Structure formats: structure tokens, C-alpha cells
Amino acid sequence: MPVYVPRDLDADLRTAITAAERQGGLVLLVGSSSVGKTRALFEAVNVQRRFDQAISVLRQCADVGDMNATDRLAGLLAAQGRIDELRRRADAGDWDAAHRLSDLLVEQGRVDEAISVLRLCADVGDMNATDRLAGLLAAQGRIDELRRRADAGDGYAADRLAGLLVERGCLDEAVTVLRPSVDAGDTNAISRLADLLAERGCVDEAISVLRQRAEAGDGYAAHRLADLLVTQGRADELQAEVHAGTYGASDRLVMLARGEPAITREDPVRDQRT
DSSP, X not given: OOOOOOOTTHHHHHHHHXXXXXXXXXXXXXXXXXXXXXXXXXXXXXXXXXXXXXXXXXXXXXXXXOHHXXXXXXXXXXXXXXXXXXXXXXXXXXXXXXXXXXXXXXXXTOHHHHHHHHHHHHTTTOHHHHHHHHHHHHHTTOHHHHHHHHHTTOHHHHHHHHHHHHHTTOHHHHHHHHHHHXXXXXXXXXXXXXXXXXXXXXXXXXXXXXXXXXXXXXXXXXXXXXXXXXXXXXXHHHHHHHHHTOTTHHHHHHHHHHTOOOOOTTTTOOOOOX
């Protein structure tokens, strides 16, 4: 048999075959003779058969606790658009399936369903779902739910809520929203709050926030404190931080002496939320 030359219709054909298998139906190829209809159908069925075999193997492994197989199975089910099986697995506690299901639902415009799926996972400790949910709520402008989740201690929701409030010019409210997360040591909140305070001209307050966290042993806040002192040209305070042993202060002092720019906040950021 000669090598198959892929056709533009291949992906749509495989999708149609999959749908017909799951829901019942008939796939009919229409075209002139000798244009490759039979070969295209053969290849599509053959590819689908390999997908089905792979899914079967992964399903068996996933069902006995293989987390790598669980992730790969969810990805393959999503690629095949198998929402029903993804939903069954998500309902059974498969977080990977829930994440993939929510993505598919969003793609189909079923945002409320996606939010419900993610909310169930987030509420039982899935931090990936918590982050995804906050992002989806923010994208939908659902401030009320973001606020409820932030008030309950959800740092991701607080971060997204603060972003929305800043966009709407509610800087004071954004600062208030972030403070509990800052007190809990949330690095994203610390960075955002320090930036907000500095942008409002409250540089001393921003420095105070960072210094308190640095003195509590937060290495990230120490980095941000040193960077802010550099951008503000506060050599004396930076020197004091060097003497106090503040992490990163000596490097920043050298940068300031050389006239080098401070490291941007994206460089040292690491998400410590657990």
C-alpha cells in the first residue's frame, strides 16, 4: 500500500467518526471516484482505533493509581472531545480530568459549567483548580464571587480581585483586599501590594510592608525590598539592610553603585501558595 498523503478533511473526518461511534449515526464521504475517499476513511478509522487502544491502556493504569497515566488519559480524552467520560472521571475525583473538562467547556462557551467543575475541585483543596477558577471568574468580571473567595482566604481570588479593582481605579480597595494575603506570606500579594503602594506614592509604606516580611524570614520580600530601595535611590537604607544581613541587599547595593537598573519583579517571583 502506498504512503498515505494527509488531506485537509482528515481531522474533521476523525471527529465525525468519533461522534458517530458515541452517539450513533452514519458518516458518508461524497466525492468523485478515485479521489481517495476509501483510503481517507481507512486511515481515519485506523487512527481512531489507535486512539481507542491508547485510551483503554491508559484507563486501566489510571484506575490503579498511576498519576502519569491519569494526566495522559485526561489529555487524550480532551483531544478526542470525550466530555462525558471526562465528566464521569471528574465527578469521581480525578482533578486532571476536571481541569481538561473545564477547558473544553470554556472553548464551547459553557462557562458556567466550567466554573462549577472548577469550584468543586477548588473547594476540596485542588490549588490548580483554585487558580484556574480565580482566573475564569476574573475573566468573566465576577467580582462578588471573587470577593467571597478572597474573604475566605483564597489568595488566588484576592490577587485576581485586586487586579480587577486596579483596572477600575479602586486602588484603596485593592490594597485592602491584598493585606490579608500579604500577612499570610503570599508572594504574589506582597509584590502586587508593594507595587500599588509605590504607584500611589506611598513608598515608605511599601518599604515597611516588605521590610516586615523580610524580617520574618521571607527571602522573596527581602529581594523586593532591596529592589525598591535601588529604584528609589535610597543608598543609606540599602546600606543598613546590608549590615542587617538582608538577603540580596549587598548585590543590589553594588548595582546601585554601578548605576545598574534594579531587577524587575518578574525575575525572582515564585509562587509559594500551597
